[in-house]
Structures are given as structure tokens and as C-alpha cells.
Amino acid sequence: MKFKQVAVAISLSALATLAQAITLPGSVVNADWLSKHQSEVQVIEVTSDVASFTRQPEIETNAKTGKKVLTEIGGHIEGSGLIDFTKVRAERMIDGKKVKYLIPEKVDFEKLVQAAGVKRDQPIVLVPIGLDIADVDEALRVLWQFKVYGESNIAVLDGGLAGWIMDGKTFSTAKAEKPIGNWIAKGERKDLIASSSDVEQASKSGKTTLIDSRPPSQYFGISKRDYVGDYGHIAGAKNFAPELLTRSQNGALYFLSKKSYEELLTQNGIMPATPAISYCNSGHFAAGSWFVASEIVGNPAVKLYDGSLHLWTIEGRPLVSVTR
Template sequence: MRLWKQVAATTLAWGLAAASALAQALPGPVVNTAWLAANLDKVQVLDLRGSAKSFTTDPEFDEVKGKKVVDEVGGHIAGSRLMEFKTIRVEREINGNKVKYMVPERAVFEKMVQDAGIDGDKPIVIVPVGLSLSDVNDGMRLYWQFKLYGEDKVAMLDGGMAAWLQEGRPYVKDALVAKVGNWKSAADRTAQLFADSTDVAAIVEKKSAQLIDGRELPQFHGLMKRDYVYAYGHIDTAKPLSPDTTYKKDGSAIKLLSANTYRGVLQAQGIDPAAPSVVYCNSGAQSSLPWFILSEVLGNQSAKQFDGSLHQWTLEKRPLVGAVSLN
């Protein structure tokens, strides 16, 4: 009888542990507003914005063709923690060059996350502003940094705060209360997810992977460039993935496409969704959505991001090709 009770107790403990793990499970790398609303008590909401000011102000709405849309995001989901996008990337010295907009070193990022009040016991849902593609890329960039440092219980809110507000879901304007969390980096996946300029140069020489340029076509073709990129054109052998083919608009909210649609979009632009790939852009933000599409939506585990992107590449005076004459 004692043995039976012991087995029963053990079975019950296993069952409770499994139920607890299941309760903490995310449905995937992307969640929608309905799922988040139903599971707010099971996750940590991490709001990512360009400025903290709107965290405590009312949103502004407009009406387009009889539908309420968000003109300016304001307020936040109750219980949200906050990070400002400008704080999550840093300047690092690489081979004698000061390279901007890089992922922080592991210990630095860990402290950033802790200072934002994030703990290690619940999944994290990143909520970008969601009004522009750059908002989405900002969120994807933070997601990539979490994955780089070993966090698997993380997801993106499709449509961001714009979708939440557009649907009339509740928001609050409480001031953020300072809190230090206990989140820890579980691993360093630099070898798996991060590419540097030496890796990219080897790919150009050996054609060992496909390079994907996530910038707008005028930049790819060298008709224009950002001021922190010091040459025109693109890296040799790179294929462009036009940003305007990577999302849809629902009212004012930027949302993702289906996996099947993404597969077709990539193939239509000459990109193999399953091939080893390195994505880049100007500074490593705009390429975060292409990386997310390949790695997280389509399951390509050989997708990496060239973090320094063309800022680092041209700082090192490495060549670009394909610039169209402006004369």
C-alpha cells in the first residue's frame, strides 16, 4: 500500500509539473491579441518603444473608411515592463573600429533585461509599437538578442500595441515602477545565430551560403544610402528581400504574413527559404524581420544575422557592388 501511495504521489507530481510547463508554454514565436488577453497572468509583457513618454499618455485614434485606427500609440497593457529601443544596442570596438548599433555583450544584455524588471520564471511577450515596419523590426531585433543569449520562452505580439488598441482592448497609464528582475542568460548562441564580417567575406568568396539584403531596393541598387554606411550598393552575391513584401496592414497595425505566403514571397525573389543564409541591412535592425521569417516562421535553423551589417562592412572598407550610376 505504501508503495502504491508513493507511485501515485510521484505520478501526481509529474502530472502537476507537466501541467505547469504546459501553462507556461507559448503557442509559437508569434501570438495574437486574443491569446495574449487570455494569458496575461501567465506571461511577462515587455513593451518596446522609441520613447517612454507615451507609456503614460492616452493613445490618439482616427477613423479611416468607418474603421477606428490608431494614430498615435499611448498607454500600455496592465503589468507591462518597458524598454526603450535606443538602449538595447551599443557601440563596440571591433578590429580597431568603433561599430555602432551592436548587440551588447552577454553580461551587459543580461543586466539590461534585469533592470527592465524581467524575471526568469515566465515567458516573455514582446510588444512593439506596431504602427510602422521599423517598429516591428525593433521588436524582432530584441527577440533576436533574447534568442542569441539563450531565451526560448519568448514571442512577438502580432500587430503590436497598435493592434491591441485598435481592437478596443484595455490599457492603463500608470507610471512605471522600478523593479530589478532575475532573468539570466541561459546560453550564448553566437556561433549559431551571429555572423561577423569575416564570415560574410568567406561566404562571398566560397558561395557557401546565401546573403540576403533586407533594405529597400533603392539602397540595394545604390541610388541612396544611410549616412552611417560609407559606400553605395550591396555585398556581392546578395539577393534583395524587398521590405514591402514582408508584411500586411490591418487598419494601422503592421502584421505578419503566413508561413506559406512567406515561402512564396522568398522564392519569388530568388531566395531559398531552407538554404543556409545570412541576412544584413544597414545596421542590423531592418534585417531582423527577414531573419525572424527564415528562422522562426519557416524553421530555417541555418539562418544568421550579420549584426554589424553595412555600417561595419564599409567601416572596414570592404567592397560593395551594383551601384547604379547617378549621372
């Protein structure tokens, strides 16, 4: 009898804890919100520069203006876990061809985030470096992968670590000592992933907008990445350059308002409520356009073309270029 009472008490306690779990205010949180709720969420830094996690940041003050400038990033928000972006994507076989930069299989992604100390049933805040759009998109790519595997209680820190430091928030340079987490996938949202066939159909029909998330020079075919087999863009695609995704303040990058993104998308020929597929060279920059259109603007019919032009050109599919 006593055992049953104890079991019931534990169950009620667990339910109470879940009921009191904090709700994220949206897919983007700011530094002030995070500093107030830091103990209620799990903070995970995403970066390719893992050495920066324990490095001391360098801030210089302009002798004339007195303005502080972050000259070298370093440190992390105290208690953060760390995900190495260079390990986030995987090489997989598609129709007998080796394709890099793809989302890992579910079990491999679980191992990756568990190694960073990520626990299940607790809100996750991802922290990019925040100095360059490429590192912001690293965190957004990880967020997309979490979403694919069923995680909805997740957000990204606006301004990233750079903004956090320049806001005068406390940080640490201690080595990461996170115990292995127990996060597991809650499903698999295939509606977030576009296949080559989906992209081909969108290109032919025009009913789904293709968003090319690369710099204009790559979109028009003036330059290309070495792992993409040809120059140019997929026929019918609209360019939404990565420079349009954020604004700079004190050296850190911040997101724009929903209204601003709606106007920018429209100005670039992308209707905010129309089904869309974002792509880039490998599925990295595409995460930025997907995040803006899906998570900030609120379009539920946005997919990301995993593998993007790397996969598209491996399959021998055509591109349109101004150079020919």
C-alpha cells in the same frame, strides 16, 4: 526533520509551478491569445518612443464610413515592462575600430532586461508599437538578442500595441513600476551571429544566401544611410525589402503565413531551406528577415550579420552599385 519536510514541500511546489508554466504557441502570438493568458506571461513593450508608454492614444472616427483610425499611438498593455530600444545596442571595439549598433556583452544585456522587470523561467511576449515596419523590427531585434543569449521561451505580439488597441483590448497609461527582474542568460548561441568573414565567404561561394533587408533604393546604391561608408549591396546578395514582411489591417502591421513567406522568399531568389545570412545597414531591419526565415519559415541555418554594412564599410570591404 520538520525542516527537511518543509524544504521538500517547497521544492515540490516549485516543480509543480514549473510543470504548469504555459507554453507559447509559437514565435508569434495574437491579441486574443495574449488577453487570455496575460497573467501567465510577462509582457514587455519595445519602443524608441518611451514617452508613448504613458501617453493617451488618439483614435478618430471617419464621419462618412464610421471607420476608426488610430492617429497617435499611446499607452501600453496593463502590467507591461518597457525596454527603450535606443539602449538595446552598444558600441564596441572590433580589431581596433569603434563599431556602433552591436549586441551588448552578456552582462550588459542582462542589466538592460532586468531593469525592465524581466524574470527568468517565465514566458516573454515582446510588444512593438506595430504601426511601422521599423518599430516591428525593434522588437524582433530584441528577440534575436534574447535568442543569442539562450532564451527560447519568447514570442512577439502580432499587430503590436496598435493592433491591441484597435481590437478594443484594455490598455493603461500608468507609469511603469516594474521591480528589478532576475533574468539571466542561459548560454550564448554564436550560431545566430555572422561575422564579416562569414559574409565574405558567402559572397564568394554562393552556398549561403545573403539577404539584403533594406529598401531597394539602398540595395541598388541610389541612396544610403550616413553611417554606411559606401553605396550599394554586398556582391551576390538578394534583396528582401522590409515592405514585404507584414500586411496592414486597420493601421496595424501583421505577419503573413509561413506559406506566403516561402513564396515571397523564393520569388526574390532566396531558397527557404538554404543557409542564409541577413544584413541591412546596422542589424535592425536584418532582424525582420532573420525572424521570418528562421522563426516563421523554420530554417535553422539563418544568421544575422551584426553591425551589417556599418561594420562592413568601416572595414573597407566593397559594395556593388548600379551607379558605377
